[in-house]
Amino acid sequence: MKRFNPWLILLFVVALYLMFSAAPLGGTSTVNYNTFKTLVAGGQVQQVVISESTANVTLKTETSVPVIVGSDTQPKTLKNFQVRLPNNIATPDNTLQSDLSAQNVAVRYVVPSQWLNLLVSLLPILLMVGLFIFIFMRAQGGQNGVMQFGQSRAKRYGKENRVSTKFTDVAGHDEAKKELIEVVDFLKNPAKYHAIGAEIPKGVLLVGPPGTGKTLMARAVSGEADVPFFSVSASEFMEMFVGVGASRVRTLFEDARKSAPAIIFIDEIDSIGRKRGAGIGGGHDEREQTLNQILSEMDGFEKNASVIILAATNRPDVLDSALLRPGRFDRQVTIDLPNLKEREAILGVHMRGKPLTGGVDVPEIAKSTPGFSGADLKNIVNEAALEAARISKTQIDMSDFYRALDKITLGLENSSLTIRDEEKRAIAFHEAGHAVTSAVIPGSDKLQKVSIIPRGRALGAAFYLPEEQVLMSKERLENQLVVALGGRAAEEVFIGSVTSGAADDFRRATNIARKMVLEWGMGDNFKNMALTTDSGPVFLGEDMARPKAFSEHTAQLVDEDVKRILAKAFERAKALVSEYRQAMNDVADALLSQELITGDVVREAVARVNPELANPVSLNKN
Numbered sequence: 001m002k003r004f005n006p007w008l009i010l011l012f013v014v015a016l017y018l019m020f021s022a023a024p025l026g027g028t029s030t031v032n033y034n035t036f037k038t039l040v041a042g043g044q045v046q047q048v049v050i051s052e053s054t055a056n057v058t059l060k061t062e063t064s065v066p067v068i069v070g071s072d073t074q075p076k077t078l079k080n081f082q083v084r085l086p087n088n089i090a091t092p093d094n095t096l097q098s099d100l101s102a103q104n105v106a107v108r109y110v111v112p113s114q115w116l117n118l119l120v121s122l123l124p125i126l127l128m129v130g131l132f133i134f135i136f137m138r139a140q141g142g143q144n145g146v147m148q149f150g151q152s153r154a155k156r157y158g159k160e161n162r163v164s165t166k167f168t169d170v171a172g173h174d175e176a177k178k179e180l181i182e183v184v185d186f187l188k189n190p191a192k193y194h195a196i197g198a199e200i201p202k203g204v205l206l207v208g209p210p211g212t213g214k215t216l217m218a219r220a221v222s223g224e225a226d227v228p229f230f231s232v233s234a235s236e237f238m239e240m241f242v243g244v245g246a247s248r249v250r251t252l253f254e255d256a257r258k259s260a261p262a263i264i265f266i267d268e269i270d271s272i273g274r275k276r277g278a279g280i281g282g283g284h285d286e287r288e289q290t291l292n293q294i295l296s297e298m299d300g301f302e303k304n305a306s307v308i309i310l311a312a313t314n315r316p317d318v319l320d321s322a323l324l325r326p327g328r329f330d331r332q333v334t335i336d337l338p339n340l341k342e343r344e345a346i347l348g349v350h351m352r353g354k355p356l357t358g359g360v361d362v363p364e365i366a367k368s369t370p371g372f373s374g375a376d377l378k379n380i381v382n383e384a385a386l387e388a389a390r391i392s393k394t395q396i397d398m399s400d401f402y403r404a405l406d407k408i409t410l411g412l413e414n415s416s417l418t419i420r421d422e423e424k425r426a427i428a429f430h431e432a433g434h435a436v437t438s439a440v441i442p443g444s445d446k447l448q449k450v451s452i453i454p455r456g457r458a459l460g461a462a463f464y465l466p467e468e469q470v471l472m473s474k475e476r477l478e479n480q481l482v483v484a485l486g487g488r489a490a491e492e493v494f495i496g497s498v499t500s501g502a503a504d505d506f507r508r509a510t511n512i513a514r515k516m517v518l519e520w521g522m523g524d525n526f527k528n529m530a531l532t533t534d535s536g537p538v539f540l541g542e543d544m545a546r547p548k549a550f551s552e553h554t555a556q557l558v559d560e561d562v563k564r565i566l567a568k569a570f571e572r573a574k575a576l577v578s579e580y581r582q583a584m585n586d587v588a589d590a591l592l593s594q595e596l597i598t599g600d601v602v603r604e605a606v607a608r609v610n611p612e613l614a615n616p617v618s619l620n621k622n
Contacts, residue, residue: 430501
């Protein structure tokens with residue numbers, strides 16, 4: 001918890017003292033001037049203290065005196081009261097002076113300080129200024145916030161807190177490392193490049209999905225080069241006050257030049273580097289001013305400045321083209337999702353130091369996690385360790401990894417969910433439809449297990465070990481649609497009615513079918529052409545200005561192609577589950593009795609109907 005500013009507290013105390021010292025004491029009564037003169041003439045006044053137009057009077061004894069209350073007077077017994085004099089102390093009332101002298105009243109004149117009057121008059125303004133400064137400093141995180149408001153928020157790593165990460169700590173991404181080794185060599189040996197007249201790229205943009213290790217790669221570059229490393233998030237440049245972002249950019253680049261050779265790393269640069277002029281309406285944009293300052297600073301580097309800019313983003317499509325031109329971020333390094341071999345290496349890094357049993361099969365875990373990023377793989381290892389610790393194990397085995405995978409991909413087991421018998425039977429045949437069609441269709445992903453245990457929002461699931469492919473053939477995509485629609489086909493054939501359990505299957509199948517027509521040129525009406533390559537609207541203004549990709553008539557033809565592809569796949573799925581009726585019943589019965597079965601159980605059931613499938617077709621065949 002932050003402490004209060006002691007100077008502000010002192011100012012507040014002084015202000016209170018001055019306010020109460022200047023104001024009349026609480027309970028002091030005011031008496032009419034004529035009443036006061038009467039008391040003086042009667043010899044009842046002991047002392048009078050005159051300050052400008054006010055007199056504080058002390059009587060010899062307590063006396064009943066008419067006191068002013070609003071517009072009226074009320075009698076009150078008192079010994080001290082206050083009187084408003086009609087004339088200033090500079091022109092005293094001669095009659096009052098003679099009466100006071102005649103009655104031997106002690107009279108004292110108090111001349112107030114002019115500085116004190118000025119301070120009291122300015123007190124409200126001072127309090128407001130002090131309060132504003134206090135709030136301002138609290139918002140900036142300390143007493144120096146006012147002076148540091150336009151300073152860079154970048155965290156500097158140098159000799160005192162050098163970055164220890166090396167390329168050996170980054171598993172996979174060998175091609176990206178080769179690109180960045182050149183940057184490291186330039187920072188270590190800049191004279192070699194300057195002597196031959198070569199210019200190293202001023203900026204390197206690390207591009208890739210979230211969690212793939214872009215920030216880790218930037219730290220590894222700094223650790224290998226062993227130079228000052230300035231790390232900042234792009235959002236930290238932005239502030240509610242106009243011009244602060246540009247000021248922070250200038251300060252950051254100035255500090256980097258002083259520390260050259262150095263590295264500046266800007267994370268999530270898309271938050272300030274978005275395309276300019278894509279908004280609706282005019283007006284000053286603090287984000288655009290910050291971006292303009294970054295562009296100016298990168299252009300302003302000297303050829304031998306020895307300062308490299310690294311930036312990371314998962315949305316390179318929204319960046320301003322001026323950022324990506326040669327001379328600024330003129331090199332892009334893709335940090336993509338890891339492949340099978342890289343996933344094995346990443347899992348090995350995160351399993352270091354953890355107590356594992358001899359049965360942990362790292363390659364199988366890697367095969368079970370297609371499309372997982374490095375952060376996802378780290379999370380799986382951590383969840384497996386938590387699963388083992390939860391049941392007081394001393395070592396982590398494969399069952400813990402299986403539970404961790406199920407938990408991450410589908411969610412927690414929903415054991416409190418009550419499912420009726422007829423609903424459970426429908427779920428069993430639905431999952432059997434997915435499992436049997438995948439076991440029958442050649443070239444499908446290898447089925448690992450099937451479950452009807454509710455997890456998260458899923459009432460059942462089939463797990464596969466997909467084979468990684470760079471290109472997807474039309475036949476393989478159509479086979480995926482058959483497997484996706486196998487659940488609904490099984491409901492129609494074996495249950496006689498359909499349920500809402502196929503909603504996610506429909507979404508996935510429709511997405512594949514639309515991409516086949518719109519992007520991959522696999523529709524009957526639009527062969528060998530792409531109708532759209534747009535990844536979605538980036539800005540509202542840009543989206544409004546973009547012309548339509550195709551006409552309404554073309555949209556109808558696209559819908560016809562999508563419907564035709566899905567209908568064909570659904571009919572194939574119905575034919576397959578009907579042909580392998582016995583296998584469907586066997587798999588559904590096994591699911592109802594065990595709730596979780598392996599892929600071997602499904603393949604054995606299919607082989608009893610068609611012995612030719614006892615030896616599965618190679619996964620490389622489409």
